[in-house]
Amino acid sequence: MDGFSAKVLAWYRHHGRHDLPWQVADPYARWLAEVMLQQTTVTAARPYYERFMRRFPSVQALAHASLDDVLALWSGLGYYARARNLHAAARLLVDRHAGVFPRTADEWAALPGIGPSTAAAIVAFAFNIPAAILDANVRRVLSRYHGVRGRDAPTERLLWSYARTHTPTRHVAAYTQAIMDLGALVCRKTPDCPTCPLADGCAFDGAETPARRPPKPERAVYMAIITAPDQGILLVRRPPRGIWGGLWSLPESAALAALPATIQALGFEGALGDPAPPVWHVFTHFRLSITPVRVLRSARLAAVAEGCDAMWYKGALPGPGMPAPVRRLVNQFLEAS
Numbered sequence: 001m002d003g004f005s006a007k008v009l010a011w012y013r014h015h016g017r018h019d020l021p022w023q024v025a026d027p028y029a030r031w032l033a034e035v036m037l038q039q040t041t042v043t044a045a046r047p048y049y050e051r052f053m054r055r056f057p058s059v060q061a062l063a064h065a066s067l068d069d070v071l072a073l074w075s076g077l078g079y080y081a082r083a084r085n086l087h088a089a090a091r092l093l094v095d096r097h098a099g100v101f102p103r104t105a106d107e108w109a110a111l112p113g114i115g116p117s118t119a120a121a122i123v124a125f126a127f128n129i130p131a132a133i134l135d136a137n138v139r140r141v142l143s144r145y146h147g148v149r150g151r152d153a154p155t156e157r158l159l160w161s162y163a164r165t166h167t168p169t170r171h172v173a174a175y176t177q178a179i180m181d182l183g184a185l186v187c188r189k190t191p192d193c194p195t196c197p198l199a200d201g202c203a204f205d206g207a208e209t210p211a212r213r214p215p216k217p218e219r220a221v222y223m224a225i226i227t228a229p230d231q232g233i234l235l236v237r238r239p240p241r242g243i244w245g246g247l248w249s250l251p252e253s254a255a256l257a258a259l260p261a262t263i264q265a266l267g268f269e270g271a272l273g274d275p276a277p278p279v280w281h282v283f284t285h286f287r288l289s290i291t292p293v294r295v296l297r298s299a300r301l302a303a304v305a306e307g308c309d310a311m312w313y314k315g316a317l318p319g320p321g322m323p324a325p326v327r328r329l330v331n332q333f334l335e336a337s
């Protein structure tokens with residue numbers, strides 16, 4: 001164990017997180033948690049993790065569930081490709097490996113949705129096997145401590161080599177949690193260097209703290225609110241790929257003028273009401289404005305609608321998997337009608 005990891009471990013004993021529900025030596029729990037924690041904070045992921053474990057307590061339960069049920073439980077957590085990959089990986093593990101979990105990072109990384117850092121974290125936590133991680137928190141600590149800047153391939157290789165050098169051969173699970181916690185709790189975007197165990201020897205000079213990021217580009221979408229007495233609001237399933245892939249949403253088009261054609265393609269006709277004020281949803285790379293538009297006096301052209309992947313939703317819980325902003329819109333309209 002080098003001085004770096006010894007300091008991080010000593011700090012962790014008193015200041016790290018020891019009571020997270022996934023801190024158990026169970027590969028299924030660790031895998032689920034690590035996937036949920038990709039792009040999601042501990043606070044946001046925790047209630048989803050607890051619901052997920054209650055509903056799908058084993059890889060077999062997850063593999064035998066429908067994708068719809070998995071997406072419904074994931075609804076609101078975002079980055080839905082994670083849920084689709086989790087489900088696909090569970091089926092692979094059960095169908096091809098009899099539900100037996102791999103014990104090497106390379107085997108985990110061969111499963112859908114698991115990158116090298118996630119794979120390493122799973123084996124370190126579940127089996128205490130030495131494996132270096134480099135998630136966003138760890139990357140921030142290592143790049144500041146070693147004075148490394150940039151995101152090109154040589155920088156990436158250098159950071160991975162630091163990650164491997166500092167990963168001890170003993171107490172790997174504790175060290176992995178410790179370095180994650182240090183990045184999340186101390187070496188944050190604005191670092192708390194006076195409380196950091198690595199302050200002695202850290203090369204950080206404050207220079208890389210980002211000033212102002214350029215604003216995200218904006219996209220717009222118009223969503224049709226088609227209602228029917230006693231049936232609720234019409235939802236359509238989104239294509240399996242792309243944003244919110246496989247989730248249930250409102251019929252949409254990128255331009256208001258194109259919305260009637262969207263509605264007709266689903267087998268409906270009707271006059272468009274005035275667009276309601278848009279709601280905004282922020283993705284990693286852009287901001288999306290969603291403008292709901294009520295379809296007045298909608299009528300169904302039955303022959304055209306047959307075969308489309310659509311359903312009526314009346315607000316029953318838990319409901320199908322919907323993107324969080326769409327679920328809010330749908331609930332608002334259902335409550336108002």
Ligand code: SF4
Nearest residue numbers: 187191193196202204
């Ligand atoms: S001393 Fe400051 S910049 Fe360096 S690792 Fe610690 S918190 Fe991060």
